[in-house]
Amino acid sequence: MQILIIEDEKKLVHVLRRGLLEEGYAVDIALDGEEGLEKFDINEYDIIILDLMLPKIDGLSVLKTIRRNNTNIPIIILTAKGGIEDKIKGLDEGADDYLTKPFSYIELTARIRALLRRGNKADPPVLKIDDVTLNPATRLVQREGKTIVFTSREYALFDYFMRNQNRVLTKTQILEHVWDYNYEGFSNIVETYVKYLRKKLHVSPQSKELIHTLRGTGYILKV
Numbered sequence: 001m002q003i004l005i006i007e008d009e010k011k012l013v014h015v016l017r018r019g020l021l022e023e024g025y026a027v028d029i030a031l032d033g034e035e036g037l038e039k040f041d042i043n044e045y046d047i048i049i050l051d052l053m054l055p056k057i058d059g060l061s062v063l064k065t066i067r068r069n070n071t072n073i074p075i076i077i078l079t080a081k082g083g084i085e086d087k088i089k090g091l092d093e094g095a096d097d098y099l100t101k102p103f104s105y106i107e108l109t110a111r112i113r114a115l116l117r118r119g120n121k122a123d124p125p126v127l128k129i130d131d132v133t134l135n136p137a138t139r140l141v142q143r144e145g146k147t148i149v150f151t152s153r154e155y156a157l158f159d160y161f162m163r164n165q166n167r168v169l170t171k172t173q174i175l176e177h178v179w180d181y182n183y184e185g186f187s188n189i190v191e192t193y194v195k196y197l198r199k200k201l202h203v204s205p206q207s208k209e210l211i212h213t214l215r216g217t218g219y220i221l222k223v
Contacts, residue, residue: 001046001116001136002026002163006036006062007078008054016049019105024139024152026160026177033057037065044163045073046136047112052079052090060093067094074115078103127162130208130223132201134162146203153178154200157193161211161221170218194219 003025007013010031017027028043030036034056040048048066052059063075074097077090082100090098097111116137127134132143139155141148150158157178161169171190179189198211212220 001139001159002028002044003047003049003112004028004030004036004039004043004045005049006030006033006054006059007049007051008032009051015105016108019109021156021179022152023109024156026156028177031055033059033062036062040066040069047074047076047115049076049078049108049112050095052077052081052086060090063090063093063095074118076108076111076115078108127159129162129165129210129221132162132210134159143201143203143207148200148203150197150200154193154196158197161197161219164221166220166222168214168218168220173218190219 001024003020005013005016005027007016007029008031013029013031017029020027028039028045030039032055036050036054037057050059050063054062059077059079063077066073066075071094075095076097076099077095078099078101079086079090080101087098096115099108099111127136132141134141136159141150141155141158157174160174160177174190178193194211194213198209201207201210208223210221210223212222214220
């Protein structure tokens with residue numbers, strides 16, 4: 001599942017991103033309304049977390065623009081504006097949920113899960129490459145009729161590959177999308193997890209290699 005956070009408080013963004021990544025979500029961030037709309041136009045997201053008080057383009061305008069283009073994607077407003085009128089306006093303009101700061105991270109993730117369970121017309125289709133399928137709604141990955149069990153981080157990485165088939169992904173792109181952008185772990189984390197994926201995807205001697213290394217460039221998922 002891919003989440004877009006549109007929020008200008010860098011410390012809050014960092015905390016949210018790290019927590020959601022640890023739970024296996026893929027997370028993109030935008031620090032102002034203009035950047036948020038640009039990322040919304042380019043990528044497909046399963047849910048959006050939106051602040052109202054944003055630089056360049058305010059959150060309410062961002063919400064209206066998104067709703068003109070996509071009436072189904074779940075949107076949670078996360079803001080310090082907690083007045084009843086603010087809540088009514090946000091919900092009337094198309095938000096699915098409204099949470100005021102300060103907030104409980106546990107409550108936010110529960111609301112995310114509730115919205116994702118609800119389902120809508122924009123539910124992502126089952127992703128497929130060769131004989132591998134990934135169902136974003138259930139996180140079920142199968143190959144040759146066998147279920148592949150990934151850890152939350154392995155799943156996030158494979159989901160990112162599946163949504164970007166036949167595209168070269170650099171190590172930096174993968175780190176920013178699947179790990180925290182200030183990740184301070186060991187330097188070969190991407191290589192290590194790609195190795196994990198390859199091993200689990202090799203379910204039989206007939207399994208084709210799908211994740212290919214482009215030396216000096218990155219990785220590509222293709223048949």
